[in-house]
Amino acid sequence: MVGRGIGGVATEFVQGTNEEPRTVSDETAALFRQLTLGVHVVGVAHGEQRDAFTAAWIMQVSFEPLLLALSINPQHASYPLLRRAQAFTVTVLKQGQLEIARHFGTQSGRDMDKLAVMPWRPGRSGAPVLQNGLAYFDCEVTATFRAGDHELVLGRVVDGRILDPGAAPLVYAETGDMDGSSGLYPAAF
């Protein structure tokens, strides 16, 4: 049976069980989790202001020049800092760092200083790099494009290093619904 859940999302009820109803957007969220993505902490700084947020939507998009693409929600506290500084860092998280992903990905710099409890150092631009990550990149923004409800930011890689050569990267699918995305997918394509 398909009903209408909170916010008009279609809901599938499992008859004869006490299971929580699964919504169609849960299934869409599970579908999108099949795209293999890493988990990263993006650092930004402008003047004395700093912030960092968890991001899965990052990929390499060019060899020459070396470019990374990042998709950022313009509502984030980090966004105006990134736009003003025209720079950002990417710390790649490793297996076992789920709590770091949660720390930077479920709280906003508007409400707290997320970096106060984490060892970090400034990258070339001053944007924070987490010292206990797997690797980092330091990027200068070369272009931005509106991408639906996000903004696509191209960053030229000006520095970077592997910090823990033996470690394996944390994979986005392992974060489950930490980002709350099952509530964000539309009910239909």
Ligand SMILES: Cc1cc2nc3c(=O)[nH]c(=O)nc-3n(C[C@H](O)[C@H](O)[C@H](O)COP(=O)(O)O)c2cc1C
């Ligand atoms: C696993 C995970 C992945 C995320 N990926 C992204 C992403 O790729 N882009 C984005 O804009 N926000 C992403 N987020 C959401 C931000 O990390 C989150 O909204 C954060 O609180 C914003 O922090 P800020 O307001 O301090 O900038 C993700 C969150 C999690 C938990």
